[in-house]
Amino acid sequence: MNKPNMFKREINYVLLLLPALLIYCTFFIIPTLKTALYSFTNWSDVHPVVVKFVGLDNYIALFKESIYLTGIRNTLIYAVLAMLGQNILAIPLAVLLNKKLKTKNLLRAAFFLPAVFSVLVIGYLWNFMYSPSDFGLINQLVVALGFERINFLGDPHLALYSVIIASVWQWVGYTMVIYLANLQSISTDYYEAAKIDRASGLQMFRYITLPLLLPAITFNTVMGMINGMKVFDIVYALTGGGPGYSTETIVSLMLKKGLSEGFYSYGAAFGIVFVILVGIITIIHISLIKMWERR
Amino acid sequence: MKRTWLVSATAMLTLSILFTGCSKNSTDNSSTVGNVTPKDTTVTKVKVRLSYWNKEDSVKTLLQLFKDKLPDVDVEYQFIDNKTYPDVIKTQLAAGEGPDIIGGIIDANTVKAGYFEDLTERYASKYYETGTSTVTFDNKLYGLPQASWFNGVYYNVDLFAKYNLKIPKTLDEYFQVADVLKKNGIKPQAIGLKNPNVAGQSFLGLALNDYIGTSEGKKWNEDFGKGTAKMVDALEPALTTWTEYLKHGVFTKDMLGLEEEQAIDEFTSGKAAMFQAGPWYMDTFKQKAPNMKIDMFPNLGTKGGLGWMVGGPGVSFGLNAKSEVKDAAYKVLDLLSTPEGQNAYWADNKGGSSFLKGVTFEMPAEYNGAQEAFKAGNVMYPVNNWGVAGAAFTDLGKGIQELIAGIKTPHQVLEAVDKKAAELLEKSK
Numbered sequence: 162m163n164k165p166n167m168f169k170r171e172i173n174y175v176l177l178l179l180p181a182l183l184i185y186c187t188f189f190i191i192p193t194l195k196t197a198l199y200s201f202t203n204w205s206d207v208h209p210v211v212v213k214f215v216g217l218d219n220y221i222a223l224f225k226e227s228i229y230l231t232g233i234r235n236t237l238i239y240a241v242l243a244m245l246g247q248n249i250l251a252i253p254l255a256v257l258l259n260k261k262l263k264t265k266n267l268l269r270a271a272f273f274l275p276a277v278f279s280v281l282v283i284g285y286l287w288n289f290m291y292s293p294s295d296f297g298l299i300n301q302l303v304v305a306l307g308f309e310r311i312n313f314l315g316d317p318h319l320a321l322y323s324v325i326i327a328s329v330w331q332w333v334g335y336t337m338v339i340y341l342a343n344l345q346s347i348s349t350d351y352y353e354a355a356k357i358d359r360a361s362g363l364q365m366f367r368y369i370t371l372p373l374l375l376p377a378i379t380f381n382t383v384m385g386m387i388n389g390m391k392v393f394d395i396v397y398a399l400t401g402g403g404p405g406y407s408t409e410t411i412v413s414l415m416l417k418k419g420l421s422e423g424f425y426s427y428g429a430a431f432g433i434v435f436v437i438l439v440g441i442i443t444i445i446h447i448s449l450i451k452m453w454e455r456r
Numbered sequence: 457m458k459r460t461w462l463v464s465a466t467a468m469l470t471l472s473i474l475f476t477g478c479s480k481n482s483t484d485n486s487s488t489v490g491n492v493t494p495k496d497t498t499v500t501k502v503k504v505r506l507s508y509w510n511k512e513d514s515v516k517t518l519l520q521l522f523k524d525k526l527p528d529v530d531v532e533y534q535f536i537d538n539k540t541y542p543d544v545i546k547t548q549l550a551a552g553e554g555p556d557i558i559g560g561i562i563d564a565n566t567v568k569a570g571y572f573e574d575l576t577e578r579y580a581s582k583y584y585e586t587g588t589s590t591v592t593f594d595n596k597l598y599g600l601p602q603a604s605w606f607n608g609v610y611y612n613v614d615l616f617a618k619y620n621l622k623i624p625k626t627l628d629e630y631f632q633v634a635d636v637l638k639k640n641g642i643k644p645q646a647i648g649l650k651n652p653n654v655a656g657q658s659f660l661g662l663a664l665n666d667y668i669g670t671s672e673g674k675k676w677n678e679d680f681g682k683g684t685a686k687m688v689d690a691l692e693p694a695l696t697t698w699t700e701y702l703k704h705g706v707f708t709k710d711m712l713g714l715e716e717e718q719a720i721d722e723f724t725s726g727k728a729a730m731f732q733a734g735p736w737y738m739d740t741f742k743q744k745a746p747n748m749k750i751d752m753f754p755n756l757g758t759k760g761g762l763g764w765m766v767g768g769p770g771v772s773f774g775l776n777a778k779s780e781v782k783d784a785a786y787k788v789l790d791l792l793s794t795p796e797g798q799n800a801y802w803a804d805n806k807g808g809s810s811f812l813k814g815v816t817f818e819m820p821a822e823y824n825g826a827q828e829a830f831k832a833g834n835v836m837y838p839v840n841n842w843g844v845a846g847a848a849f850t851d852l853g854k855g856i857q858e859l860i861a862g863i864k865t866p867h868q869v870l871e872a873v874d875k876k877a878a879e880l881l882e883k884s885k
Contacts, residue, residue: 206565207844207884209550293710294718295727314650315713317861401539403652404712405858420543422847423565424883 193436200430206423219430229431231406232414233438235321239396239410240389240442242322246329247336248381254333255340256370269341272334280331284398287327288314291399317407320400324408328395336381343377344370379450386446390439411435501530502784507545508559508771509538510736517803518792525791529784549776556779557788559771562591562599564844565884572598573775573782575789582793587769587811590840599772600789602801603808603817606767606835607657607734608826609756610741613749615642615729623753623825626760627662627697631704637729644706646728648716649860652853657766658707658732659856660838663694664764665757668838681842683881687852688870695859695866697758702860712860724748734767735807738822750822754829762829768837770808844884845877 200219202212223229254272258265275283290298291313300310313323351369360368393412396402402409402417409417411431419428508515512533522531534555536544542561548554549571562572576597580588583601591599616623616633619640624630634644649655660668667673667690679685701707711719723731724744731737732755741750754763773792775785791797798810799817806820809830819827829835839849855869864872 205883206546206550206569209569288715289718291713292715292718293713294722296718296721310710312710312713315710315861317858317863320713397539401650401652403650403854403857404861405854405863407861416543420547421850422880423546 196429197433199426200433202426204426204429206425209425212426215426219426220434222427223430223434228406228409229414232409232411235408236390236392236410236412238321239325239328239392240386242325243328243332243389243392244382244385246325247333247385248378250329250333251336251340251381252371252374254337255344256366258337259341259344269338272337274334275331276335278331280394281398283327283331284395287323287330288399291323291327314400315404317404320404320408324396324399327399328392331395336385339381340374340377343374347373375450375454379447382450383443383446386442387439390435390442411438501528502781503530503532504557504781504784504788505532505534505555506557506559506773506788507534507536507541507555509536509541510771511535513739514736514804515801518797518800521797521800522788522791525796526787529787531788549778552778554776554778556776556781556785558774558776562772562774563846564593567593567598570777571774573777573779574598575600575775578786579789579793582813584811584813590769591772591774599774600793601769601772601811602792603770603798603805603810604767604835605734605736605770605808606765606826606830607661607732608752608754608763608765608823608829609645609661609730609732610723610737610750610752610822611730611825612723612726613751615726624756625763627700627756627758630756631700631706634704634706638705642726643722643728645730645732646714646719646722647707647711647732648714648719649707649711649857650713650715652850652857654716654732654853655856655860656849656853658701659695659698659852660766661732661755661764662698662757663691664766664834664836664838665755665761666694666697666759667691669764669834669836677838677841680877681845683845683878686870686874687877688867688874692866692870695856695870698856699859699866707860709860709862712857720744735805735823738806738820751825752823753825754834762832762834763826765826765829765835766837767808767835768840769811770805842877843881845880847880848873848876851876 199212201214201216203215203218204212258269258272262268289296291300292298293300293310293312293315295301297310299313303309303311312319314320347370351373352365355365355369391412392410393416396408396410396413400408402413412435415428415431415435418424418431512519512535515533519531519533522529545554545558545561546566549558549566549569554571558572566572574596576595579600580592580597583597585592587601587604588597588599591597591601611623615621615637619636619642621633621636622629624633637644647654647658649658664673668677673690676685676690680687680690719728719731720737720740721744722728724741726745726748738750741748754765756763773789775782775789779785792801793812795812795815798812798815802808802810802817806817807823809817819830823830839846842848852869852873855864855872858864859866859869
């Protein structure tokens with residue numbers, strides 16, 4: 162095809178993409194570039210307009226402070242465990258709700274329902290469920306069974322995992338729906354052939370269902386990791402980053418340092434480190450999935 | 457060719473629709489003209505936005521007063537939750553926007569950034585210096601202080617009478633009271649330690665009694681704000697004393713998971729006998745337990761005496777330097793700076809005292825137990841003198857949470873606060 166014809170064909174698509182591209186540049190590319198620029202300055206609420214270049218000082222300060230390393234560690238733990246929890250529970254749930262059950266539609270709706278609510282509402286609900294007071298639902302059950310009260314959100318060693326449980330509870334239904342959609346695209350011929358070969362249920366799941374669920378697994382695990390790395394709202398709603406700093410995450414520290422304390426350039430530097438970290442983790446994650454796919 | 461023109465036109469139309477909402481004359485313009493038609497005599501109302509972190513109920517009488525006395529001004533109240541209030545307002549101010557009248561966040565940094573109007577000429581002579589000192593920088597006034605706030609220890613009068621308990625005057629007497637209550641299955645004190653602010657204020661109550669309230673302590677407090685004194689040197693004994701609350705089982709680790717609202721439920725249901733707070737919760741107590749008899753005693757220390765209330769000038773309202781409706785905003789502030797305005801604010805915030813000259817309020821009966829401390833002037837919020845290091849108070853609260861959890865020692869907590877204060881002071885240079 163000659164070049165003028167190619168150009169004529171392509172220009173239509175470019176013009177249609179232009180609004181989206183402009184929005185993307187305005188609300189993502191330009192702010193990201195400016196954030197990167199400001200991360201090398203002393204921009205703060207004390208120096209809000211006239212800023213000076215400070216080189217890598219903000220980045221060096223980030224890695225010197227233990228609180229930032231705590232935030233990164235907490236975020237990674239949250240992202241990995243929440244992603245694993247959601248997917249490990251969602252797959253068997255999807256397989257179960259793909260069967261011919263009379264109540265399957267009702268059950269699908271029931272499991273999906275928590276995902277409809279705002280994260281802050283879920284956080285508020287779980288605050289009461291986890292409460293160590295006499296009004297706490299879970300502790301009422303624990304005490305009734307003869308055990309000691311559990312300090313879910315007040316114990317620094319438990320708080321982060323309590324937040325993860327609440328998050329997994331909210332999003333497992335959403336993840337299940339993605340797996341359901343993929344399951345319904347798997348041809349039944351494979352299962353019939355497997356039945357003829359006298360394969361057990363577990364063998365069918367392992368050798369047919371799981372490999373063919375790869376597109377959904379890729380999507381859910383990658384998005385789960387990315388969303389986990391960005392976590393803020395459920396932590397804010399349940400613990401506020403406490404007790405102490407035991408549930409502080411990258412985003413909560415970025416807001417604390419960058420906005421509340423007015424260290425805008427610190428917040429910017431942390432943001433850039435966060436983008437790079439998420440990028441690296443996503444690349445590793447996708448590479449691992451591709452390796453599994455090839456096997 | 458025809459298709460290219462069609463696609464181009466679609467793209468242009470999409471772009472123009474997208475950018476329509478970016479016009480400056482959008483619906484949240486602070487100035488509106490209402491109901492004006494030819495030959496209409498309706499007054500032109502100017503909208504003035506006022507922001508504060510307490511719910512609208514806490515200023516309903518004041519808002520009604522504005523509505524009645526200022527027919528040409530429409531005061532739009534913006535409630536922003538305390539947890540996010542500074543972040544939201546500072547972000548708006550940094551963008552050159554924000555409400556016209558702003559409650560709080562008037563500090564050395566925000567004044568230096570030029571966010572607030574100088575109110576010296578118009579209002580400085582009307583208010584007592586004890587109230588304006590925290591919002592005066594370089595001898596210029598930037599905020600109008602409202603009724604003072606304070607916190608002490610509320611107690612359930614009936615429970616104390618039931619177990620023949622006397623109001624404690626020292627920390628030792630407090631723990632004796634606590635022991636009796638615990639033996640009878642009553643939690644001595646409900647406290648929502650999940651909030652680091654609550655944890656910090658609990659400690660400040662004791663620290664004021666044992667050190668900060670002394671003349672040496674007041675000097676230290678000012679020096680700390682300037683960066684020439686350390687908290688670990690001055691307050692480690694007080695924080696070590698505070699750990700007695702943990703040793704006596706009054707404050708326990710599970711309270712780290714308790715929200716303030718849940719702690720209030722424990723107090724108002726009679727499961728707990730005491731609760732440290734201020735007048736802002738009185739309406740909540742009355743709604744949840746209308747028949748409960750409540751009184752208050754001051755925060756206690758080891759040395760006895762009249763006790764101390766943690767508190768100081770209440771919220772100060774400042775004027776956004778970039779407000780487009782300053783004339784109307786000044787009318788609001790003028791009315792606020794009258795006995796009528798002060799009484800209207802106090803009607804929903806009973807308990808504190810006014811800083812407007814010539815205005816006095818009668819203390820409600822629920823604060824009888826704290827009268828002596830008030831009369832002696834034992835009301836102070838040390839953080840007000842910390843200047844730019846004030847943000848380190850959150851780190852103090854979080855450190856106390858770690859102390860309760862057994863992760864840090866008092867020395868480590870206060871060292872961390874000193875480090876944060878140094879960082880904040882360094883930044884402000």
